[in-house]
Amino acid sequence: MTLLKNGAVVDDPWVYQAANAATPPDAPVIVTLDDWQHQHRSLRGRNTPLGIRLRSDQPPSLIADDLGLFGVVALEFPQFKDGRGFSYARSLRQRHNYQGEIRATGNILRDQFMYLDRCGVNAVEVEDASTAQAWLEAMGEFSVWMQPAADVRKSALQLRNTTQGIGASRRRFESTPQTPKSDADEVAAAAAKVRSFSQTYGHLTAQNLLAAMIKTEFSGRIAVVSSFGTEAAILLHMVANVDPSTPVVLLDTGKLFGETLTYRDRLIDQLGLTDVRSVQPDPARIADLDPAGALWKSNPDLCCQIRKVEPLGPALDSFDMWITGRKRYQGKRRAVLPVIESSNGRIKVNPLASWSRDVIDDYFRDYDLPHHPLEHDGYQSVGCMPCTDRARPGEDPRAGRWRGQDKDECGIHETPAGQSLTSSEL
Numbered sequence: 001m002t003l004l005k006n007g008a009v010v011d012d013p014w015v016y017q018a019a020n021a022a023t024p025p026d027a028p029v030i031v032t033l034d035d036w037q038h039q040h041r042s043l044r045g046r047n048t049p050l051g052i053r054l055r056s057d058q059p060p061s062l063i064a065d066d067l068g069l070f071g072v073v074a075l076e077f078p079q080f081k082d083g084r085g086f087s088y089a090r091s092l093r094q095r096h097n098y099q100g101e102i103r104a105t106g107n108i109l110r111d112q113f114m115y116l117d118r119c120g121v122n123a124v125e126v127e128d129a130s131t132a133q134a135w136l137e138a139m140g141e142f143s144v145w146m147q148p149a150a151d152v153r154k155s156a157l158q159l160r161n162t163t164q165g166i167g168a169s170r171r172r173f174e175s176t177p178q179t180p181k182s183d184a185d186e187v188a189a190a191a192a193k194v195r196s197f198s199q200t201y202g203h204l205t206a207q208n209l210l211a212a213m214i215k216t217e218f219s220g221r222i223a224v225v226s227s228f229g230t231e232a233a234i235l236l237h238m239v240a241n242v243d244p245s246t247p248v249v250l251l252d253t254g255k256l257f258g259e260t261l262t263y264r265d266r267l268i269d270q271l272g273l274t275d276v277r278s279v280q281p282d283p284a285r286i287a288d289l290d291p292a293g294a295l296w297k298s299n300p301d302l303c304c305q306i307r308k309v310e311p312l313g314p315a316l317d318s319f320d321m322w323i324t325g326r327k328r329y330q331g332k333r334r335a336v337l338p339v340i341e342s343s344n345g346r347i348k349v350n351p352l353a354s355w356s357r358d359v360i361d362d363y364f365r366d367y368d369l370p371h372h373p374l375e376h377d378g379y380q381s382v383g384c385m386p387c388t389d390r391a392r393p394g395e396d397p398r399a400g401r402w403r404g405q406d407k408d409e410c411g412i413h414e415t416p417a418g419q420s421l422t423s424s425e426l
């Protein structure tokens with residue numbers, strides 16, 4: 001059996017215990033409800049993680065008081081047309097506020113994958129491993145749904161009654177001129193794009209959102225902008241899982257730490273990235289405005305302008321969407337970061353916006369990702385060498401950036417459209 005979880009094929013650490021069988025001593029085990037009811041004393045005493053499987057005639061209310069003990073609730077689907085598993089998943093998320101893994105097992109169709117995800121199922125067992133990729137791609141194939149679910153998406157009927165519909169908004173997006181006629185047109189067009197994409201994709205997990213954007217909506221027209229900083233490996237790992245040939249832009253300002261460039265090369269090797277573009281400033285602008293290389297001291301805004309903001313424009317010319325790894329927990333202006341926003345007429349997606357430091361640490365550990373070499377030296381956020389200091393205990397992770405100056409961003413995210421648009425539905 002192959003397990004698809006959060007948009008990727010993953011190793012399954014859990015084993016199913018056959019009914020009435022002896023419990024394996026060391027493995028994380030998923031037991032039947034009957035065994036839980038008859039052996040709960042001994043099962044509670046185990047030191048290894050415990051999960052439970054529910055048949056389609058066993059609603060979650062039967063285990064409501066014990067849910068906090070289970071790392072997995074496996075819902076059995078005896079037939080693909082049996083809808084009880086969908087209802088149970090919604091009940092677990094909405095009524096019981098269950099935060100662990102909900103997996104679907106049994107007779108499920110690929111076309112039900114998206115609806116399972118919308119109901120709160122975040123892992124699905126697939127019998128034929130060779131079809132796993134096709135299952136993952138199913139996540140990006142639907143843009144309108146008949147049924148309401150456990151997410152914020154409106155059903156087709158709700159959309160028809162309250163808006164012009166997703167299909168209409170998508171057609172509006174596809175026909176949006178690349179060069180809006182005025183600032184007002186630009187803001188309106190960008191707002192329509194953000195609304196449409198938020199309605200369609202805002203509920204997805206980071207991995208599934210990336211798959212939908214890279215494989216379906218913006219195939220060949222999407223790039224990642226990465227600093228190859230302390231948390232960059234996560235986004236790059238997820239992108240590589242979808243398509244390692246996705247272009248990745250690094251703004252190589254000429255002031256980066258050598259360790260960052262070494263880390264870039266290590267991640268390229270380890271993740272198999274095939275299109276990392278190190279974009280450098282225009283030598284004529286440097287010669288004109290920063291011949292001594294010390295502009296960061298006297299005018300850091302102008303330094304960032306010529307070393308970051310200006311080179312990024314041409315680097316993104318051939319793309320309609322870009323992806324960033326920014327997160328709300330990083331504080332200051334990022335505290336209100338939306339998942340989907342707009343910047344200069346392009347959609348910008350921040351799939352990790354809601355991630356916390358704990359989740360980040362777990363991801364590094366789960367996937368055995370390498371850390372930036374400077375992280376062990378106390379740097380929580382790494383940018384250009386002259387403008388990066390270590391964050392002190394209790395400070396926010398980016399406190400060491402431009403320390404002592406009234407500056408906390410380099411400017412590439414501060415376009416007027418980017419500042420004015422957020423997705424209120426996320």
Ligand code: SF4
Binds near residue numbers: 299300305385386
């Ligand atoms: S971070 Fe500092 S060195 Fe880098 S471009 Fe901005 S001001 Fe210049």
